[in-house]
Structure formats: C-alpha cells, structure tokens
Amino acid sequence: MVDNRDRAIVRQRTFLNARISYGDGAISTECTVLQLSAKGALLSVAESVALTDEFEVAIPQKGIFSRARLVRRRDEQAGIEFVDGAAAASAPSVEDQKMRLRILTTENAKLKAQLGVLLQQVHRLTQE
Numbered sequence: 001m002v003d004n005r006d007r008a009i010v011r012q013r014t015f016l017n018a019r020i021s022y023g024d025g026a027i028s029t030e031c032t033v034l035q036l037s038a039k040g041a042l043l044s045v046a047e048s049v050a051l052t053d054e055f056e057v058a059i060p061q062k063g064i065f066s067r068a069r070l071v072r073r074r075d076e077q078a079g080i081e082f083v084d085g086a087a088a089a090s091a092p093s094v095e096d097q098k099m100r101l102r103i104l105t106t107e108n109a110k111l112k113a114q115l116g117v118l119l120q121q122v123h124r125l126t127q128e
Contacts, residue, residue, distance in 0.1 A: 011035035011042065016062065018043065022055040025102035031078075033059055040071065040081040047076050054083065056099050065096040065103075 014036050020043070021028035029049050035042040036059070045051065057068040057080065067083040084095075 011037040011040075016059055018057060018059045019103060020045070020051070020055050020057050020068075021103055021106070022052050025056070025099070025106045028103060028106060034077070036062065038082075040068075040079065043078045043080060044076050045078050051078060056103070057082075058100060058103055065100045067099075 012035065014033050016033040016036070018031050018033045018041075019028055020031055029045070031046075031049075032044040033041050034044050041057070041059075043057075051070050051073060054067060054069050056066070058065045064082075068080040069083050070078060071081050072079040
C-alpha cells in the first residue's frame, strides 16, 4: 500500500456508504469508501462484483456524484479516479444531478417491487 506521504494528494480515511452503477444506472451495487481525496477514492467492493473501466459513483454523505475510472483492483479493494474532478466541486452539475436521479429512480423501482412482494405475502397470510 502506498504511504499517504508519498501521494501528491493526501487521502482521508473514511467509512462512508457509496453506490457504484453502470449501464445508465441499470446495474448498481453498494460499496464502502475507505479513503477519499479530491481526485479519487479507495473503495471496498465485494470480489464477486465485476467493475467496468468507467462507471458512476455516488457518495451521498459528501455530495459526490461522479463518473469514475478504475485505476486498480485487488481483492475487495478498488482504487478509482474521479473523471470530472467532482469531489472538488461544491455544487453538483446538471449531469451529476441527472446521474443521481437515475440511481434513485432505479433504487425506487427496486423498493417498490420489494414492497409489492411483501404486500402479497401479508395478504396471503391474513387470508389463511
């Protein structure tokens, strides 16, 4: 692992929830941000998750919704670089807002589907 003193930009140690997505938000998975800088991050992602060369990353607690490039992948760790430098921006751009909307719309659809299944189960249990 590279020592922070050897880096051009120091990364902060974090433990933030994040979501990576690709395919216009059709495919997404949760991950954890272990380190964060203005130019990139170190993510903890399950080894079973396949990552493309570029994807969207959302770190809501920091207001980051950015395109990211995979720099390295080793076991459950993925080093990424923000393509548009969104971590340094104070306000999300229109493209970032559109990406966040796509991610939230996808999550909403999944939650609605889960709710439908749960309602069917409750209905079936109360009818017996």
